[in-house]
Amino acid sequence: MGLLVVISSPSGGGKDAVINALLERFSNSARFVTTTSRPPRPGNQEGVDYHFITSEEFAAKIKHSDFIEYNLYAGHYYGTEKSRLDEALERNKLVLTQIEVNGKHNLDKANIPHLAVFLLPESLNVLRHRIEKRGGVSETDLKERLAIAEKEIAASGDYDYRIVNAEDKLDETIEKIAEIIKSHLSGN
Numbered sequence: 001m002g003l004l005v006v007i008s009s010p011s012g013g014g015k016d017a018v019i020n021a022l023l024e025r026f027s028n029s030a031r032f033v034t035t036t037s038r039p040p041r042p043g044n045q046e047g048v049d050y051h052f053i054t055s056e057e058f059a060a061k062i063k064h065s066d067f068i069e070y071n072l073y074a075g076h077y078y079g080t081e082k083s084r085l086d087e088a089l090e091r092n093k094l095v096l097t098q099i100e101v102n103g104k105h106n107l108d109k110a111n112i113p114h115l116a117v118f119l120l121p122e123s124l125n126v127l128r129h130r131i132e133k134r135g136g137v138s139e140t141d142l143k144e145r146l147a148i149a150e151k152e153i154a155a156s157g158d159y160d161y162r163i164v165n166a167e168d169k170l171d172e173t174i175e176k177i178a179e180i181i182k183s184h185l186s187g188n
């Protein structure tokens with residue numbers, strides 16, 4: 001059984017970059033691909049960024065109890081499919097997933113063992129810039145994401161680790177998380 005590591009951050013907080021770097025560092029590691037009813041953003045790829053499905057399909061999967069956890073975020077559903085997670089943990093030593101705070105809390109409730117790391121932004125202003133730069137979000141969506149970010153930061157107190165992911169200091173962030181993961185892998 002692999003180690004499940006949750007990497008959360010507000011939208012634009014740098015989860016993707018951190019996860020990609022960790023995947024390069026750890027052999028036998030995989031990024032878990034979650035399922036969403038959000039339409040793909042420019043550059044998003046089916047099966048790589050998400051499994052993209054319609055909201056009707058998502059509702060059917062909820063009814064079918066296919067999700068270990070799911071969450072409604074900015075008008076769209078996102079969820080972790082149980083069978084996919086079981087398979088990923090069987091095949092890999094380390095599985096990295098980027099769910100948000102409600103998802104992490106639902107993993108706790110479902111007694112799913114994991115290590116949880118929250119990436120804190122230096123400020124909400126920096127976050128706004130990062131989301132704008134990425135594109136594909138309207139002004140209304142941007143405001144909603146920033147409002148959610150504030151709530152997420154407030155709700156992240158029970159993560160195992162909270163790390164400031166400072167602008168231009170990505171290497172330091174990665175180094176810290178890699179050390180944390182190493183110590184947990186060797187303790188397994």
Ligand code: 5GP
Nearest residue numbers: 034035070071073078079080098099100103
């Ligand atoms: P985005 O639309 O920016 O790709 O994702 C929006 C938020 O949903 C992000 O905070 C992301 O981490 C979170 N997210 C993605 N997949 C899942 C999931 O399966 N479950 C939960 N709870 N959150 C998810």
